[in-house]
Amino acid sequence: MTGKIFVIGLGPGPAHWLTPEASAVLEQVTDLIGYFSYVDRIAPRPGLTIHGSDNRVELDRSRHALELACSGKIVGVVSGGDPGVFAMAAAVLEAVENGPEEWRGLDIEVLPGVSAMQAAAARLGAPLGGDFCAISLSDNLKPWELIERRLKAASDGDFVVALYNPASKARPKQIFDAFALLRTLRPASTPVAFARAVGRPDERIVLTTLGEADPGLADMSTLVMIGATTTHLIARPDGRPFVLTPRFYEAGQ
Amino acid sequence: MTGKIFVIGLGPGPAHWLTPEASAVLEQVTDLIGYFSYVDRIAPRPGLTIHGSDNRVELDRSRHALELACSGKIVGVVSGGDPGVFAMAAAVLEAVENGPEEWRGLDIEVLPGVSAMQAAAARLGAPLGGDFCAISLSDNLKPWELIERRLKAASDGDFVVALYNPASKARPKQIFDAFALLRTLRPASTPVAFARAVGRPDERIVLTTLGEADPGLADMSTLVMIGATTTHLIARPDGRPFVLTPRFYEAGQ
Numbered sequence: 220m221t222g223k224i225f226v227i228g229l230g231p232g233p234a235h236w237l238t239p240e241a242s243a244v245l246e247q248v249t250d251l252i253g254y255f256s257y258v259d260r261i262a263p264r265p266g267l268t269i270h271g272s273d274n275r276v277e278l279d280r281s282r283h284a285l286e287l288a289c290s291g292k293i294v295g296v297v298s299g300g301d302p303g304v305f306a307m308a309a310a311v312l313e314a315v316e317n318g319p320e321e322w323r324g325l326d327i328e329v330l331p332g333v334s335a336m337q338a339a340a341a342r343l344g345a346p347l348g349g350d351f352c353a354i355s356l357s358d359n360l361k362p363w364e365l366i367e368r369r370l371k372a373a374s375d376g377d378f379v380v381a382l383y384n385p386a387s388k389a390r391p392k393q394i395f396d397a398f399a400l401l402r403t404l405r406p407a408s409t410p411v412a413f414a415r416a417v418g419r420p421d422e423r424i425v426l427t428t429l430g431e432a433d434p435g436l437a438d439m440s441t442l443v444m445i446g447a448t449t450t451h452l453i454a455r456p457d458g459r460p461f462v463l464t465p466r467f468y469e470a471g472q
Numbered sequence: 473m474t475g476k477i478f479v480i481g482l483g484p485g486p487a488h489w490l491t492p493e494a495s496a497v498l499e500q501v502t503d504l505i506g507y508f509s510y511v512d513r514i515a516p517r518p519g520l521t522i523h524g525s526d527n528r529v530e531l532d533r534s535r536h537a538l539e540l541a542c543s544g545k546i547v548g549v550v551s552g553g554d555p556g557v558f559a560m561a562a563a564v565l566e567a568v569e570n571g572p573e574e575w576r577g578l579d580i581e582v583l584p585g586v587s588a589m590q591a592a593a594a595r596l597g598a599p600l601g602g603d604f605c606a607i608s609l610s611d612n613l614k615p616w617e618l619i620e621r622r623l624k625a626a627s628d629g630d631f632v633v634a635l636y637n638p639a640s641k642a643r644p645k646q647i648f649d650a651f652a653l654l655r656t657l658r659p660a661s662t663p664v665a666f667a668r669a670v671g672r673p674d675e676r677i678v679l680t681t682l683g684e685a686d687p688g689l690a691d692m693s694t695l696v697m698i699g700a701t702t703t704h705l706i707a708r709p710d711g712r713p714f715v716l717t718p719r720f721y722e723a724g725q
Contacts, residue, residue: 235493238586243488277719301586303593305719309601312716316706324709329594333491333554333584340556341582348562349614350622352605352631361602361721369603369629376625377618378605453569456577463565466530466558468614 222288224325225295226302226311228332229257232419236333244330245295252284253297253307261297275359277307281314285322301334305355305383335442336381339414342424344453344461346412346444349468351379356386356393363393367400374404379464380445385437394434394443401445405429410446410462413437426452426462475541477578478548479555479564481585482510485672489586497583498548505537506550506560514550528612530560534567538575554587558608558636588695589634592667595677597706597714599665599697602721604632609639609646616646620653627657632717633698638690647687647696654698658682663699663715666690679705679715 225244230236245251248267251258255271263269272280284294298306308329315322340347352373358366373380385394407430415423415438425436429445437443449468452460478497483489498504501520504511508524516522525533537547551559561582568575593600605626611619626633638647654662660683668676668691678689682698690696702721705713 230491233493235496236491236584238483238489238491240486240488301590301593303590303598303600305601308593308598309716309719312598312601312706312714313718313720315714316716323706327714329597331489331586331590331594333586334590337554337556337584337587340554340561341584344580344582345556345561345565347556348558348565350605350607352603352626352629353600354603360719365630365721369631372625372629372631373605375628376605376622378622378625453565453576461565461568461580463562463569465566466562466613467566468618 222291222325223293224284224288224311224327226308226327226329227295227297228301228306228330229260229297229299230333231300231335231338231417236338236418238330238332241330241332247293248295249292250287250294251297252280252294257297257299277310278314281307281311282318284311285314285318285325288325289321301332302329303331304334304353335383335417336444338417339381339412339442339444342414342417343412343426343444344463346446346450346462346464347379347381348464348466349379349447349449350376351381353381353383355383356397357384357390358393366397370397370400371404374401377447379447379450382443382445384439385441385443387439394437398429398432398434402429405445406448410450410452412444412462413441414444415441417442426460475543475545475547475578477537477541477564477580479561479580479582480548480550481554481559481583482513482550482552483586484553484588484591484670489591489671491583491585494583494585500546501548502546503540504548504550505533510550510552530563531567534560534564535571537564538567538571538578541578542574554585555582556584557587557606588636588670589697591670592665592695592697595667595670596665596679596697597716599699599703599715599717600632600634601717601719602632602700602702603629604634606634606636608636609650610637610643611646616649619650623650623653624657627654630700632700632703635696635698637692638694638696640692647690651682651685651687655682658698659701663703663705665697665715666694667697668694670695679713
């Protein structure tokens with residue numbers, strides 16, 4: 220009995236951002252494993268067993284998937300966005316690394332997807348037009364000092380920064396601390412966007428500045444984008460400016 | 473006459489990584505503009521005019537698209553990967569910013585796509601499982617000193633680094649200079665991957681270390697991935713290890 224695991228990126232939400240590869244695989248799997256919010260996006264069908272689980276049990280979920288694959292199942296582990304970006308691909312491989320030898324022989328395939336920073340960038344214009352960093356603000360798995368060190372390094376390099384996992388009910392404070400730090404590192408006029416649930420019915424985009432931003436706008440479904448020194452707005456007649464980080468960078472800037 | 477511009481991400485290459493949104497829009501546009509290699513992926517059809525252009529004329533291409541949209545055309549500007557990541561979204565908005573006032577009133581929509589670092593990550597396992605940076609090595613539009621500063625900052629923050637545009641026929645040297653610098657900043661044992669043309673028939677992945685890597689492996693179709701200090705390999709019986717940057721980071725590491 221040889222099973223398989225597909226680690227599937229569902230994209231930011233809407234069906235039009237789900238890759239045909241992921242759609243096809245979702246039709247083939249015998250078992251689907253993931254956080255409730257993500258497996259809820261998948262329509263039930265005969266032959267498919269759906270195993271929803273709570274948030275923050277990524278390793279349990281991964282081990283369950285690996286056990287099912289060892290018993291011959293074709294298992295889909297679903298993530299929102301891209302499974303390789305702060306999502307299930309790393310959790311599955313951490314479980315493999317620390318699990319029984321036979322798990323290393325399993326066929327495990329990662330299917331990429333559109334990630335939240337890309338959906339946010341598309342709505343805003345071209346904020347990621349220059350070099351950029353992606354940082355998860357969750358300190359569940361790494362020390363807060365490392366996050367501070369990375370925010371400082373990102374400013375030293377004048378990168379645009381995409382902040383993932385900015386806040387949750389259990390972690391309301393980190394985004395305030397991050398903004399307090401960023402305000403010492405970047406000009407108050409730096410463009411900042413809170414892009415919530417992009418592509419979903421409750422999408423909400425707030426465009427502001429580092430000086431004026433209310434970090435309380437961020438929740439688990441929000442991607443926070445912080446501009447570089449070259450990031451700026453292009454005014455438009457409809458009042459919704461584009462956000463642009465140009466590709467060029469003048470020497471001495 | 474009101475036209476529109478869609479800035480379309482074609483993804484890394486194969487049709488199964490093209491979003492349904494992009495596919496649907498490709499059926500609607502009257503004009504397609506892009507680098508020859510990208511427009512060549514689109515099948516001709518009645519009612520569609522294809523305007524291929526050479527590489528490195530992104531602003532001319534953008535202005536052409538804007539003029540066509542002003543004359544009422546529905547224009548698709550195509551990029552490989554994600555148009556927001558080192559691709560055409562920023563070029564179109566730079567042209568808007570410096571063009572006639574009426575261009576600012578045009579309807580311009582960016583359609584995200586899977587970017588090269590995501591396709592590479594999917595093949596390798598989970599190299600982007602921690603915080604990461606994306607840096608374009610092209611110094612056509614920014615000074616080399618800025619690229620050096622960003623490589624240093626990325627190492628200060630212990631980010632995984634995805635290097636875009638590592639080399640071209642006109643710029644064979646930068647990737648050698650980048651590796652020379654990186655070798656002073658990160659351990660020789662750091663995992664490095666050269667992921668070329670992922671998803672296309674000529675896909676080739678070379679997994680090596682910073683100490684042993686041959687930078688000459690990089691070309692225009694290559695995404696180079698440099699690990700963080702926590703990035704490591706997981707051996708597998710088939711001899712093709714997974715690359716993992718775990719989500720966790722021990723204090724003091």
